Amino acid sequence: MSLPDRLVQAGVELLEEDGLSDLTLRAIARRTGVSHGAPRRYFPTHNSLLAAIAATGLQDLAARLEPDGDGPPEEQLVAAATKYLEFAAERPGMFDLIFRHDLLAGAGGNLRATSLPLFRTFVDLVARLHPADAELRAIALWTNLHGLATLRATNALELLGTTELGPMVRYVVHSHLH
Known part of the structure; x- marks a missing residue:
């Protein structure tokens, strides 16, 4: 190596x-x-090394978000959302790093080209049900998922008396599709 x-x-x-x-x-x-x-x-900079490290995490997350099979679009979206939250829970340091665009902007590795396809995964799945406003719905869905991941990572969900994400994921996905 x-x-x-x-x-x-x-x-x-x-x-x-x-x-x-x-x-x-x-x-x-x-x-x-x-x-x-x-x-x-x-x-040449600490941030350029961080960008190279982040690129490995983005590759892992992208691989996890690949749709499995030909199930109903809403179920595929629930599966992708669940995998996103699992990644955040399993790799919290990497999850933090890959979304630190303030640190990584201009650091090399063209991370935006790597991270935008992750968002496109959600847009494409939403578009199968709502082609006219898929991007807007996907942004709202993604921000909700990211918020859940953050609340889970900081143990804030425990304050609300729940740590079970399955029903929340289904609710969030459903609310952005209907």
């Missing part, structure tokens, strides 16, 4: 273990066994 790939892999591991706040160039270099200046040969 090349050194840039090893640096990215080390970054992914550290992100999963310690979260975004502790993901430094020094920590990644230490994990990789290279000098603290070595990452800069391949990634």
